[in-house]
Amino acid sequence: MTTDLDDVVGSIAAELATWAERGEVATYIPQLAHVDPARFGLAVITAAGTTHLAGDADVAFSIQSVSKVFTLTLALGKVGDALWRRVGREPSGNPFNSIVQLEAEKGIPRNPFINAGAIVVTDTLLAGHAPKEAIGEILRFVRHLADDDEIFIDDAVARSETATGHRNVALANYMRAFGNLDHDPALTLGVYFHQCAIAMSCRQLAAAGRYLALDGRHPTAGGRVVSSERARRINALMLTCGHYDGSGDFAFRVGVPAKSGVGGGILAVAPGKASIAVWSPGLNRVGNSLLGSIALEKLVKATGWSIFGP
Numbered sequence: 001m002t003t004d005l006d007d008v009v010g011s012i013a014a015e016l017a018t019w020a021e022r023g024e025v026a027t028y029i030p031q032l033a034h035v036d037p038a039r040f041g042l043a044v045i046t047a048a049g050t051t052h053l054a055g056d057a058d059v060a061f062s063i064q065s066v067s068k069v070f071t072l073t074l075a076l077g078k079v080g081d082a083l084w085r086r087v088g089r090e091p092s093g094n095p096f097n098s099i100v101q102l103e104a105e106k107g108i109p110r111n112p113f114i115n116a117g118a119i120v121v122t123d124t125l126l127a128g129h130a131p132k133e134a135i136g137e138i139l140r141f142v143r144h145l146a147d148d149d150e151i152f153i154d155d156a157v158a159r160s161e162t163a164t165g166h167r168n169v170a171l172a173n174y175m176r177a178f179g180n181l182d183h184d185p186a187l188t189l190g191v192y193f194h195q196c197a198i199a200m201s202c203r204q205l206a207a208a209g210r211y212l213a214l215d216g217r218h219p220t221a222g223g224r225v226v227s228s229e230r231a232r233r234i235n236a237l238m239l240t241c242g243h244y245d246g247s248g249d250f251a252f253r254v255g256v257p258a259k260s261g262v263g264g265g266i267l268a269v270a271p272g273k274a275s276i277a278v279w280s281p282g283l284n285r286v287g288n289s290l291l292g293s294i295a296l297e298k299l300v301k302a303t304g305w306s307i308f309g310p
């Protein structure tokens, strides 16, 4: 399919700018509650390296749970497949912060992208480190992936997450009681809250996700971030679990691996084709960016990038 990506990206942004129904911004911390719902950014970086931007593609936002893709990648590099003894690989069919399955499943979270699973993943990154070092390692890794040292952690967001994250405290303590957390829950959560507070623009996020579109290869530094098998598996988890309780619907409508965050960002990967980031702060009923999902649906339709065929 021949498409002028600048036109496609530009016309999606122009069309969505006029939409009145934009979902609800997250309100659990003031830093997210005060974000303007009219914001919209879209960035596409193709496998060949061309960049196509629209709207607020250079405005940094709170990536929140999109960070779980990067910490999963780091943790797999650190402990390998042993990670799967502590976290599953099945969609949860439950909200991102649900505790109900944990009891039945004895403290082993369903997948690395719900909060409980991501907290276990972060716990592995803490091994042998002080929390500050683990936070530094995560930030350095994301900067390396995006080849961009401007990426930062928003300390005000991290403080607010810490002050309000009672459910995450409950999840962490619950898993600790089952022996599935190696560190003091407060230390693991300190790292988790900081990874959620990473701020990035769509351009930076799309750049950071390129290794997943390139079979695990780093696009600019040369060499591999992960093996091609691991890239394929991370993409599989993004497809099946990347949108919480809306993962099936997202796969049905869009059909590419993607991970959303409560800040309204989504990182999507069209393997072999492109890395895509979209940001619209208003969320749908299950906590995924409403217009972000619609923008990706339109983009994939126009480009034929669904992994299930054009």
Ligand code: GLU
Pocket: 063, 064, 065, 066, 096, 097, 115, 161, 168, 196, 260, 261, 262, 263, 287
């Ligand atoms: N910091 C949020 C939490 O852990 C992230 C949730 C999300 O992005 O879905 O509750």
